Amino acid sequence: MRLRITGVVQGVGFRPFVYRAAEENGILGWVLNGEDGVHVVAEGSEIALARFVDTLRDRPPPAALVAGFEVMPAEVAGFAAFEIRESTGDGAPTVRISPDLAICDDCLRELFDPADRRFGYPYINCTNCGPRYSIVVGLPYDRPLTTMAEWPMCAPCEREYHDPSNRRFHAQPIACHACGPNYVLREGEHSLRGTEAIAAVAARLRAGAILAIKGIGGYHLACDARNPSAVATLRERKYRKERPFAVMVPDLARARALVELSPEAQTLLASIARPITLAPARLLLEGVAPDNRELGVMLPYAPLHHLLFAHGAPDVLVLTSANRSSEPIAYEDEDAFESLSGIADAFLVGERRIARRLDDSVARATAHAPAILRRARGLAPQAIATLPSTRPILALGADLKNAIALVVDGQAFVSQHVGDLDHFPARCAFEETVRDMCAMYEVRSEDLLVVHDAHPQYVSTVYAESLPGEHLAVQHHRAHVASVLAERAEWDRDVVGVAFDGTGFGDDGTIWGGEFFVGSLRRGFVRAAHLRTAPLPGGDAAARFPVQASAGFLWALDDLPDLEAPPFLFPQRYASAREMVRKGLRTFTTSSAGRLFDTVAALLGFTRESTFEGQAAMWLEHLAAASGPVAAYPFDLLERQLDYRPLLAAIVADRVRGRDVRAIARGFHESLADAIVAACEVLASGNPIVVSGGVFQNRLLLELLRERAGERLWANERVPANDGGISLGQAAIAALAHA
Ligand SMILES: [Zn+2]
Ligand SMILES: [Zn+2]
Numbered sequence: 001m002r003l004r005i006t007g008v009v010q011g012v013g014f015r016p017f018v019y020r021a022a023e024e025n026g027i028l029g030w031v032l033n034g035e036d037g038v039h040v041v042a043e044g045s046e047i048a049l050a051r052f053v054d055t056l057r058d059r060p061p062p063a064a065l066v067a068g069f070e071v072m073p074a075e076v077a078g079f080a081a082f083e084i085r086e087s088t089g090d091g092a093p094t095v096r097i098s099p100d101l102a103i104c105d106d107c108l109r110e111l112f113d114p115a116d117r118r119f120g121y122p123y124i125n126c127t128n129c130g131p132r133y134s135i136v137v138g139l140p141y142d143r144p145l146t147t148m149a150e151w152p153m154c155a156p157c158e159r160e161y162h163d164p165s166n167r168r169f170h171a172q173p174i175a176c177h178a179c180g181p182n183y184v185l186r187e188g189e190h191s192l193r194g195t196e197a198i199a200a201v202a203a204r205l206r207a208g209a210i211l212a213i214k215g216i217g218g219y220h221l222a223c224d225a226r227n228p229s230a231v232a233t234l235r236e237r238k239y240r241k242e243r244p245f246a247v248m249v250p251d252l253a254r255a256r257a258l259v260e261l262s263p264e265a266q267t268l269l270a271s272i273a274r275p276i277t278l279a280p281a282r283l284l285l286e287g288v289a290p291d292n293r294e295l296g297v298m299l300p301y302a303p304l305h306h307l308l309f310a311h312g313a314p315d316v317l318v319l320t321s322a323n324r325s326s327e328p329i330a331y332e333d334e335d336a337f338e339s340l341s342g343i344a345d346a347f348l349v350g351e352r353r354i355a356r357r358l359d360d361s362v363a364r365a366t367a368h369a370p371a372i373l374r375r376a377r378g379l380a381p382q383a384i385a386t387l388p389s390t391r392p393i394l395a396l397g398a399d400l401k402n403a404i405a406l407v408v409d410g411q412a413f414v415s416q417h418v419g420d421l422d423h424f425p426a427r428c429a430f431e432e433t434v435r436d437m438c439a440m441y442e443v444r445s446e447d448l449l450v451v452h453d454a455h456p457q458y459v460s461t462v463y464a465e466s467l468p469g470e471h472l473a474v475q476h477h478r479a480h481v482a483s484v485l486a487e488r489a490e491w492d493r494d495v496v497g498v499a500f501d502g503t504g505f506g507d508d509g510t511i512w513g514g515e516f517f518v519g520s521l522r523r524g525f526v527r528a529a530h531l532r533t534a535p536l537p538g539g540d541a542a543a544r545f546p547v548q549a550s551a552g553f554l555w556a557l558d559d560l561p562d563l564e565a566p567p568f569l570f571p572q573r574y575a576s577a578r579e580m581v582r583k584g585l586r587t588f589t590t591s592s593a594g595r596l597f598d599t600v601a602a603l604l605g606f607t608r609e610s611t612f613e614g615q616a617a618m619w620l621e622h623l624a625a626a627s628g629p630v631a632a633y634p635f636d637l638l639e640r641q642l643d644y645r646p647l648l649a650a651i652v653a654d655r656v657r658g659r660d661v662r663a664i665a666r667g668f669h670e671s672l673a674d675a676i677v678a679a680c681e682v683l684a685s686g687n688p689i690v691v692s693g694g695v696f697q698n699r700l701l702l703e704l705l706r707e708r709a710g711e712r713l714w715a716n717e718r719v720p721a722n723d724g725g726i727s728l729g730q731a732a733i734a735a736l737a738h739a
Helices: 014-025 046-058 105-111 155-162 195-206 228-238 252-258 263-270 303-310 333-340 424-440 459-465 476-488 539-544 546-553 572-583 593-603 615-624 645-657 661-683 699-712 723-737
Strands: 002-008 028-034 037-043 065-072 082-084 183-187 190-193 211-214 219-224 246-248 276-280 294-298 317-321 346-350 362-364 371-374 382-386 393-395 405-408 411-414 449-453 470-474 495-505 511-520 524-531 534-537 587-590 636-638 641-643 689-692 713-715
Touching: 002 046, 014 028, 014 037, 014 046, 014 082, 037 046, 046 065, 105 303, 183 195, 190 195, 195 211, 195 219, 195 303, 195 346, 211 333, 219 228, 219 333, 228 317, 252 263, 252 294, 263 276, 263 362, 333 346, 382 476, 382 723, 393 424, 393 723, 405 723, 411 723, 424 459, 449 459, 449 723, 459 470, 470 476, 470 723, 476 495, 476 511, 476 524, 476 689, 476 713, 476 723, 495 524, 495 539, 495 593, 495 661, 511 587, 511 593, 511 661, 524 661, 534 539, 534 546, 534 572, 539 546, 539 593, 546 572, 546 593, 593 615, 593 645, 593 661, 615 661, 615 699, 636 661, 641 645, 645 661, 661 689, 661 699, 689 699, 699 713
Parallel strands: 028 082, 211 346, 246 294, 276 362, 393 449, 449 470, 495 689, 524 641, 689 713
Antiparallel strands: 002 037, 002 065, 028 037, 183 190, 183 346, 211 219, 219 317, 246 317, 276 294, 362 371, 382 411, 393 405, 405 411, 495 511, 511 524, 534 587, 636 641
């Protein structure tokens, strides 16, 4: 018989797996990687063939994702053996690179087997696991074009590499103690290598030190999460006041003690991408995730992490991207030494070079589907949508949480998370990523259709202007809505799109962020309604100060009590901001839902400065989650504008009356969910409700919407709802406009 298997089946150990299955079942014939999947020709008895097919179908390698499995009859050719044949043609390079994979069970067993020659070797890997994208410097994916090129294989590794029956057959990063890289501890003048270094690091962590540890896609900063003074020191040195840290624990049992793990969350946490998984916290770790309902947890994915725990590292480790404030993660050794010298007490340096930086991915499980909040290690690069366009498209995303998308032969690849482009190092990372992706997929820049945000001052827009080829500007919130439709390949479906976020440049030059659209990807989206506009004193700067935003949103309310008095206790900044609005000084117009969240948070007690984007909204959700269901406030569509005035007036009155702030916060969430569904009903009754934008990272809001709209609610599943998903939406709009 003849088989064709498609999906993610290349670079994941599929051919050796087929080879071994053939050996086990006495099958003759061959297997090869073709341009359109893995091809197999198999000869054997009927029973043997049936068993062979069952094995291929039921027990594929862990990283494989089988999409198609065709079995066809074939002529008997009388093969004498089963062999792995050389690949035919060049193949599209797009199918060749897999994301980095967490260590597999077989390698893990060998890692802790004293009789194995890779016992304790921190770079152990095989065709089923290990680094891919983080070590590739060019295509095809072959050792000379990876960062392993500088480590020639020893004879035993070479034998395994060339043995088709071996699990390490063509495992490009294959290495061992004798021939491969190792880890070195650098601490002042001292250095230790190998197991000694790893054991010393575990001891330093136990003693409360802060270590810079090289991982798969960059350096982490690590410390004992149960040691409040270590955590506080890390925050102080890193200039990271309150933004939550993620933690790593050795196993699922330890994870369960820290967070509530639904079956879906457990699957996500243990998936081969090993993302940071956000789940409701069960235990308060002082200083790790202040005022947060959730905690980000991950399991070990590199062999090194397992070794650190085995050598006695604290069993809850803060593991956060090594950088200063919001700069990109450090991944080159020299750069790390320089930028982290005042932060880390010592460095655990891996000798294998990292080809490109990859942060940890962040995801959250819901009963409905996982939500990706940051796509990076383990998830990038992946084709995440197929668009109806043959033209190469480069979509540059937005300036916050930037990620770019490249469309080649209709396949849309979204890059790893790049970061916030207002910092110079992030701009460099952004340009590097553009060059890297174009080179990786062999796209010539002259052929590109370049898509960018409509904001004329975005760094990504200005950069787009420096590129040759045709250009297209796409409005921010339409791109948000389009990202959901691209994931679902819904080109023609009429929907009502709801894009709620902090900031985006609107058609009329004002700051949008609470938008309703009707239309389809093919016909385009018409703005059908929006959050009632408010004056925004100080523009984007108001995003850092909830009371400043509130001065604008409360401006149109009559009979406000003195907000500087209890229970509100607004700081002086509020009065100055009100003065700015009164005089029209540096005051802009906005329909931003993000700023409405800030306003409500300020009224309920968040009157300080936000130290990271979305902090006040997160705080508000945390508060609301502590309350059971309550009645909604009035929040209705009035002349195609969602009128927040009655809502805010009722919240102010409740607060003066002394109502529990948790109930008020919950009421606000209920009101928003009611208002969105009711507005969609008016605008396009019965059509799918497509929600996207940073506001919809709010777990409670999404749950409340799901209760009301059920399957009619479409949200992001494969790209982030925040600006990290913008580039996919831009690419989809461009693909349809030029289809
Ligand atoms: Zn392995
Ligand atoms: Zn070796």
